[in-house]
Amino acid sequence: MANLCCHFSFLLFSLLCFHFTLCFTNFTAYDELALLALKFSVKDPYNYLANWSNSSSICNWVGVMCDGHHEKVIALNLGEMGLKGTLPSKIGNLSFLVELDLHGNNLYGELPKELIQLHKLEILNLSYNEFKGEIPTWIGSLFMQLSGRLPPTISNLSSLELLSLSRNFLTGDIPIEIGLLQNLKFLYLGANKLSGHIPSNIFNISELQEIDLSWNNLSGSIHSNMCHGLPNLQMLHLQENELSGALPSNWIQCKELKDLQLEYNSLIGDIPEGIGELDMLQELYLNHNNLQGHLPKDIGNLTKLQLLYLNYNNLEGHIPKDIGNLAELQLLYLSDNNLKGDIPEGIGKLDMLQELCLDHNNLQGNFCRQV
Known part of the structure; x- marks a missing residue:
């Protein structure tokens, strides 16, 4: 098209x-x-x-x-x-x-x-x-930029609320002892050279509001029951890593989540229906993965969503007509998938929309933008 x-x-x-x-x-x-x-x-x-x-x-x-x-x-x-x-x-x-x-x-x-x-x-x-x-x-x-490994003795900083070591040359695994920092609210380790799996006990730090582990060499899957231990999570950045496996299926306990960025990994499987339960979500980046299956129908429940990036996956089926409910949507990227069928008319009624990319699919039809 x-x-x-x-x-x-x-x-x-x-x-x-x-x-x-x-x-x-x-x-x-x-x-x-x-x-x-x-x-x-x-x-x-x-x-x-x-x-x-x-x-x-x-x-x-x-x-x-x-x-x-x-x-x-x-x-x-x-x-x-x-x-x-x-x-x-x-x-x-x-x-x-x-x-x-x-x-x-x-x-x-x-x-x-x-x-x-x-x-x-x-x-x-x-x-x-x-x-x-x-x-x-x-x-x-x-x-000076920091290099070397994060020491296990970091757990001695038991009152720590903010740990920011982004944009350095840290290497090796993230020590599991970070999971003992139960007062931690902000964890920023992005843009380093960290490798290995994300310690599962990080997802039990109930005070955490923001996690940024992006731009590293982290591998393995995302903890399947991640939201259970993170009721206050508002931002999760895991993009630009080597993560694989399926997306967590249970999102209902991440009710405060506003910014979810998982792009440029090797995630597989469907986008779970439960993603529509994140009614505070404003930014969703799942592009450049290997996701497949249909777009979940409840994606239309994300009424506060402003940025939606699902391009460069293997998604198939129709675009749900309820996508027209996303009244605050500004950027919509669905290009380079296997989507088919008619373009929903509701897309033309998204008054806040600034960029729309649907190319390299099997879509058809027209839509009108009311000015």
Whole structure:
């Protein structure tokens, strides 16, 4: 059939990150306090920092750039603003900061030792200021990438709530001792070189809200009863691994799940009917696997879904007409499968839809888009 990959020019992405703001409210508050501490520790003769107040989001403040996913500060660019004063210790609380540019100001004093806490920092520009003292020996540790294996003794950190070691060169298995961290809420080990199976006891950490193990070399199957021990799970990223086997069939206990990304693996079998029970789901990525069978009829129950990627599988049968119920859907990718039959008319009534890809199937018929 003709290529049906369509692009609609609707700029409606502002809704995509709202749920992450809720998840990270407490952590974002740390960023706000750190930035306000900086504002109060310097003189701002040209009022560049005038909009730095809690009446607006920190992501709208002058010189501040946030990660659109979590609304955490990732860059602070205050160069050549005429700022005069010292750096507060609280600047070390900007835990997601990748770039810090303070060049061309009148900052003075010693660099706070808390800068060592900025583990993600890649760019640091403090030139043309009046800092004094020697360059701290520890500053070199900000630009090192971690290598080696995760130690089993990590279980000693029994109060740990956030473990973020993404984008390093960690190798070997994920130690089963991580499953003993029963207070853990956020686990980020993506973009490493980890291998082996995902320890099943990770799926018993009931406090976990977000898991990112993507972009590794993990193998084996996904724990079949995964949701039973993860009632608070909101994000699961396992994409770009070597996972195989079938998708878990029981999803009803993952009622808080909003973001599920399993693409670029070797998953097989049907998409289970129970996927429609994830009524909070906003993003679903199952593309580039070996899934087969029919699209589940209850996929139309995912009324909050915004992104749906099922392309590059072996799916067959008809597109369920209930897909027209997905009123908030923005991207729909079903290309490169074995789907057949008529294109449901309801697709043309999806007012939020921006991109539609149905090519490389055996579909037929027309649909009209009402403007």
